[in-house]
Amino acid sequence: MGRVALVTGGTRGIGAAIATGLKKAGYTVAANYGGNDEVANKFSEESGIAVYKFDVSNFDAVSKAVEKIEKDLGPIDVLVNNAGITRDGTMHKMTPDQWQAVIDTNLGSCFNCSRAVIEGMRARKFGRIVNIGSINGQAGQYGQVNYAAAKSGIHGFTKALAQEGARAGITVNAIAPGYINTDMVRAVPEEVLEKIKARIPVGRLGEAEEIARGVAFLVADDAGFITGSTLSINGGQHMY
Numbered sequence: 748m749g750r751v752a753l754v755t756g757g758t759r760g761i762g763a764a765i766a767t768g769l770k771k772a773g774y775t776v777a778a779n780y781g782g783n784d785e786v787a788n789k790f791s792e793e794s795g796i797a798v799y800k801f802d803v804s805n806f807d808a809v810s811k812a813v814e815k816i817e818k819d820l821g822p823i824d825v826l827v828n829n830a831g832i833t834r835d836g837t838m839h840k841m842t843p844d845q846w847q848a849v850i851d852t853n854l855g856s857c858f859n860c861s862r863a864v865i866e867g868m869r870a871r872k873f874g875r876i877v878n879i880g881s882i883n884g885q886a887g888q889y890g891q892v893n894y895a896a897a898k899s900g901i902h903g904f905t906k907a908l909a910q911e912g913a914r915a916g917i918t919v920n921a922i923a924p925g926y927i928n929t930d931m932v933r934a935v936p937e938e939v940l941e942k943i944k945a946r947i948p949v950g951r952l953g954e955a956e957e958i959a960r961g962v963a964f965l966v967a968d969d970a971g972f973i974t975g976s977t978l979s980i981n982g983g984q985h986m987y
Contacts, residue, residue: 749773751821752966753813755803755860756780756830758790760929761879761955765827766796768959769966774825777816779803781830803830803856804848813863822871823864825966828857828901829879833931835890846893853897857904865917874917875966878905879958882925882981898923902977909975918974920965925981928952948983 752769756762757778766778776796780787781803791798797820801812817823831853834845857878868874881898888895902921909919926932926943932952935943944951961978964970979985 750824752825764955764959804851809859849893872916
């Protein structure tokens with residue numbers, strides 16, 4: 748068995764591609780999900796990856812889930828903080844609940860999950876943490892002050908934790924995807940999608956597997972000199 752990797756939001760879209768890619772690379776993978784049992788169970792059956800249902804925005808729920816995962820699979824050496832939601836709306840219409848839900852799930856989960864595994868990583872003198880940010884956290888996006896704030900926060904979180912983990916053999920990096928060919932993006936009206944593509948120099952949407960390839964690179968045992976970095980995978984749309 749290879750190193751154990753936990754991928755949050757790991758049963759759909761980018762997360763599913765990351766989980767699958769890590770399994771192919773020899774990792775023992777646990778995929779977290781928050782709500783859709785049918786999708787998660789189908790993913791597990793098709794991929795052979797163990798799935799765990801828990802709320803990443805809840806500190807106690809995360810702590811208990813990590814204990815179970817480590818009991819089932821072994822110590823977690825790789826953490827991919829991928830879970831995220833959107834609750835879009837312009838500032839003058841956004842509710843406190845819309846704001847807080849996105850901050851808690853997208854940014855708070857990075858603290859909750861990292862806190863649950865960091866002591867074990869420090870004790871073993873090895874760890875790989877990858878936080879999935881967003882092009883919209885780098886450049887901003889109309890109607891997404893909550894999402895952009897959370898994703899931007901991830902980049903600061905990454906740099907600070909990288910400094911803390913460096914001497915303990917723990918690397919902490921981020922990936923900032925651009926527009927990726929997932930169900931969420933495909934749901935955008937065709938005319939809007941064409942405008943998005945027109946702003947991407949390579950002329951297409953990214954594929955989830957391309958994000959997964961970046962994760963596999965950053966979590967490798969021989970990637971120990973890369974830490975505190977953000978890898979932008981966006982087809983050249985935003986050069987940051």
